[in-house]
Amino acid sequence: MAPDQPNKHTLHGAARILVVDDEPRLASALSTLLRSCGYDVTEAHGGKQACELADTLRFDLALLDLRMPEVDGFAVMSHLNSRQPECAIIVISGESSFTAVSRALRRGALDYVRKPFDPEELIATVKGVIGKQSLLKAHEDIQVRLEKSEALHRYIVNSSPDIVFMLDAKGHFCFINSKVESLLGYKPAELCGKHFRNILDERDLARGVYALNAPDISADNPRTLEIRLKTRGSRRATRHFEITAFPISPQAWTHNGSTNGGGNGQNASYYGTARDVTERKEAEAFINFQAYHDLLTRLPNRALFKDRLELAITHARRGHQKLAVMFLDLDRFKIINDTLGHAMGDRLLQAVTQRLEGCLRKGDTLSRFGGDEFTLLLPSVHGHEDASQIARKLIKTLKAPFLLGEHEVYVGVSIGIAIYPEAGCSMDQLIQNADIAMYHVKARGKDSYRFYSESMSIDSTHRLLLERDLRIALEKKELRVFYQPQVCARTDQIVGLEALVRWQHPERGLLYPRDFLSLAEETKLIGLLSEQVLDQACRDVGQWIRAGHKDLRLAVNLSPIEVEHPRFVETLIERVNANRFPPANLEIEITENVIMNDLEQISQKLRELANIGVRIAIDDFGTGYSSLNYLHRLPIHTLKVDQSFVKAIRSGVDDACIVNAIVAMAHGLKLEIVAEGVETEKQLDYLRALGCHQVQGFFYGPAQPAAEISKLLTHPKTEMAATASS
Numbered sequence: 001m002a003p004d005q006p007n008k009h010t011l012h013g014a015a016r017i018l019v020v021d022d023e024p025r026l027a028s029a030l031s032t033l034l035r036s037c038g039y040d041v042t043e044a045h046g047g048k049q050a051c052e053l054a055d056t057l058r059f060d061l062a063l064l065d066l067r068m069p070e071v072d073g074f075a076v077m078s079h080l081n082s083r084q085p086e087c088a089i090i091v092i093s094g095e096s097s098f099t100a101v102s103r104a105l106r107r108g109a110l111d112y113v114r115k116p117f118d119p120e121e122l123i124a125t126v127k128g129v130i131g132k133q134s135l136l137k138a139h140e141d142i143q144v145r146l147e148k149s150e151a152l153h154r155y156i157v158n159s160s161p162d163i164v165f166m167l168d169a170k171g172h173f174c175f176i177n178s179k180v181e182s183l184l185g186y187k188p189a190e191l192c193g194k195h196f197r198n199i200l201d202e203r204d205l206a207r208g209v210y211a212l213n214a215p216d217i218s219a220d221n222p223r224t225l226e227i228r229l230k231t232r233g234s235r236r237a238t239r240h241f242e243i244t245a246f247p248i249s250p251q252a253w254t255h256n257g258s259t260n261g262g263g264n265g266q267n268a269s270y271y272g273t274a275r276d277v278t279e280r281k282e283a284e285a286f287i288n289f290q291a292y293h294d295l296l297t298r299l300p301n302r303a304l305f306k307d308r309l310e311l312a313i314t315h316a317r318r319g320h321q322k323l324a325v326m327f328l329d330l331d332r333f334k335i336i337n338d339t340l341g342h343a344m345g346d347r348l349l350q351a352v353t354q355r356l357e358g359c360l361r362k363g364d365t366l367s368r369f370g371g372d373e374f375t376l377l378l379p380s381v382h383g384h385e386d387a388s389q390i391a392r393k394l395i396k397t398l399k400a401p402f403l404l405g406e407h408e409v410y411v412g413v414s415i416g417i418a419i420y421p422e423a424g425c426s427m428d429q430l431i432q433n434a435d436i437a438m439y440h441v442k443a444r445g446k447d448s449y450r451f452y453s454e455s456m457s458i459d460s461t462h463r464l465l466l467e468r469d470l471r472i473a474l475e476k477k478e479l480r481v482f483y484q485p486q487v488c489a490r491t492d493q494i495v496g497l498e499a500l501v502r503w504q505h506p507e508r509g510l511l512y513p514r515d516f517l518s519l520a521e522e523t524k525l526i527g528l529l530s531e532q533v534l535d536q537a538c539r540d541v542g543q544w545i546r547a548g549h550k551d552l553r554l555a556v557n558l559s560p561i562e563v564e565h566p567r568f569v570e571t572l573i574e575r576v577n578a579n580r581f582p583p584a585n586l587e588i589e590i591t592e593n594v595i596m597n598d599l600e601q602i603s604q605k606l607r608e609l610a611n612i613g614v615r616i617a618i619d620d621f622g623t624g625y626s627s628l629n630y631l632h633r634l635p636i637h638t639l640k641v642d643q644s645f646v647k648a649i650r651s652g653v654d655d656a657c658i659v660n661a662i663v664a665m666a667h668g669l670k671l672e673i674v675a676e677g678v679e680t681e682k683q684l685d686y687l688r689a690l691g692c693h694q695v696q697g698f699f700y701g702p703a704q705p706a707a708e709i710s711k712l713l714t715h716p717k718t719e720m721a722a723t724a725s726s
């Protein structure tokens with residue numbers, strides 16, 4: 001066992017010397033001499049004792065006789081070398097043969113003194129060896145401390161959670177710790193010598209390079225910036241780092257030798273650390289996303305939409321441009337959500353989002369405003385036609401059924417459109433007006449679009465006054481029914497009359513449906529209004545029928561709200577019976593969208609009415625769903641071609657072809673066809689040539705009070721000719 005005693009080194013105390021000689025007299029003389037010089041001396045009288053002492057005590061130097069009985073000096077040397085390799089050995093022997101000297105030196109003796117020795121020479125030799133030994137020891141100690149220190153620094157640098165690097169003056173890596181491998185996949189050695197831009201993400205290249213070259217950075221004012229670094233082997237994958245870098249002052253870094261790690265730091269001009277902040281950035285991005293997006297559809301939310309709209313308005317104002325805001329509300333979503341459950345409702349919203357997005361261009365913003373409401377910003381529209389086109393596209397894309405598990409469901413969308421600047425100059429105004437326009441679509445049969453117009457939005461005071469006036473009007477019977485003739489295209493005879501409501505306002509004069517119908521629908525006064533119109537029309541037209549015009553048809557418009565009312569059929573039959581009006585002379589006009597809102601319910605109601613002889617006409621045909629599928633499934637008698645297609649005859653645009661198609665289809669389905677809005681002879685001739693059965697429009701006269709119609713019916717030829725020529 002090696003002795004566990006502290007090594008008293010000559011630098012810190014007296015050197016410990018082992019004197020080995022089998023002659024006690026000589027050993028004692030040598031010890032005395034050495035002690036007189038201040039050394040700590042232990043004597044061994046023979047090799048065996050020397051070995052035993054070497055096992056228990058630690059020595060700095062052994063003075064060793066070679067020729068000893070039993071255990072000779074060489075054996076002691078071997079023993080010392082194995083037990084205390086740091087113990088220096090001087091051989092003191094009478095042996096002077098070259099072989100003995102060289103053998104002793106080969107075994108590790110540092111010097112050789114021949115007996116009889118000169119004391120001074122001996123002391124000088126001892127001092128020399130001990131001095132040399134102590135220098136060697138100090139050097140070794142320093143070496144060990146250096147190694148430990150380097151190991152410590154290497155450990156600190158490589159165990160750093162950050163990438164630590166050094167760059168030369170040109171930006172090439174000259175040191176980088178091993179963290180770079182676990183964070184980015186590069187081995188330190190492969191980066192050394194390469195420019196740091198090699199690992200910068202292209203998007204951050206300029207920023208990264210500039211940061212290092214900024215004039216004012218120093219160790220006291222390091223540059224910190226967030227930047228993306230590329231991971232090895234993937235051109236796309238990046239991680240976010242917070243880099244802190246500064247130039248190294250020459251006083252602080254004088255190192256020119258080698259360091260462990262990637263590169264040796266030689267010529268280092270910059271020191272930096274790169275902290276991986278990817279998780280924080282991702283968390284921030286997620287929080288940011290959450291704050292500005294709807295997590296179900298991943299669309300921008302209300303806040304982000306408003307933000308973008310605000311910006312778009314500023315641009316539009318500056319560039320004197322237009323923009324469109326659409327307010328979309330899904331039709332039938334609530335029914336699906338309530339019947340199939342919220343999970344299906346969620347899936348439907350996602351699928352709807354996908355389809356809507358497919359219709360948009362880059363730069364448009366679709367947002368989920370809440371529930372089944374979406375808003376859309378079209379920042380670069382030239383006018384109504386652009387917006388109409390998109391709205392039609394959106395409506396069309398939602399028409400195809402959605403497959404939710406085993407369920408096939410249909411939704412529609414009602415779209416209100418507000419165009420900047422005419423429908424409002426502020427963000428709130430535009431959204432609100434698009435919402436108002438959307439509400440009007442809903443009230444008029446859904447699954448369509450409408451542009452906001454001022455008449456839709458009556459400010460609240462005005463609205464309250466108008467509502468009050470309308471209630472009074474209904475009480476005081478201020479509503480009037482005007483009739484517009486429906487004329488047989490072949491014989492020019494009046495075959496029907498469309499009842500159109502007017503309001504004889506005590507102060508404002510004669511008001512038209514556009515002035516009050518929306519309000520009547522919103523306030524649910526429409527039911528009462530329709531009852532009065534129907535009663536009056538049944539009385540007027542019933543009189544004319546009884547007076548001899550037995551086939552005269554009465555066409556009445558019905559609001560979707562009325563048709564959707566659960567007591568619609570009963571109420572209608574009640575009114576007809578109460579006025580003793582022949583049901584076969586009554587035609588109700590409904591729009592396609594009313595039917596599509598709830599095909600099953602509506603078809604049931606229409607069948608009940610058809611069973612008692614009431615005729616069904618589809619109003620504004622061609623502008624709504626135009627799904628041919630329902631035409632042969634429902635008891636429909638008449639198609640009314642919308643005015644817009646008839647107008648196209650005059651202007652000769654492509655829409656005129658639609659009239660041809662509608663008339664041909666009506667013939668095929670054996671339906672009667674009424675063309676609305678006929679204003680010119682040219683349109684009339686065109687429609688006659690197509691085989692259109694009836695026409696209606698200003699060409700034959702506008703809607704007129706009952707008294708005027710009475711005259712028309714009594715003297716049709718003179719009256720109609722007068723109107724047509726005027």
Ligand SMILES: Nc1nc2c(ncn2[C@@H]2O[C@H](COP(=O)(O)O[C@H]3[C@@H](O)[C@H](n4cnc5c(=O)[nH]c(N)nc54)O[C@@H]3COP(=O)(O)O)[C@@H](O)[C@H]2O)c(=O)[nH]1
Nearest residue numbers: 500501512513533557558559676677678679696697698699
């Ligand atoms: N639920 C109810 N809705 C009603 C009732 N009365 C009317 N309405 C709806 O209001 C819409 C507008 O009606 P009105 O302002 O009376 O306009 C009608 C005609 O005056 C107009 N018209 C007729 N011929 C021409 C023409 O040659 N050119 C031209 N520019 N306009 C013309 O069209 C309206 C009739 O259209 P339609 O109903 O599609 O046949 C009206 O559309 C009704 O929906 C009511 O009592 N209840």
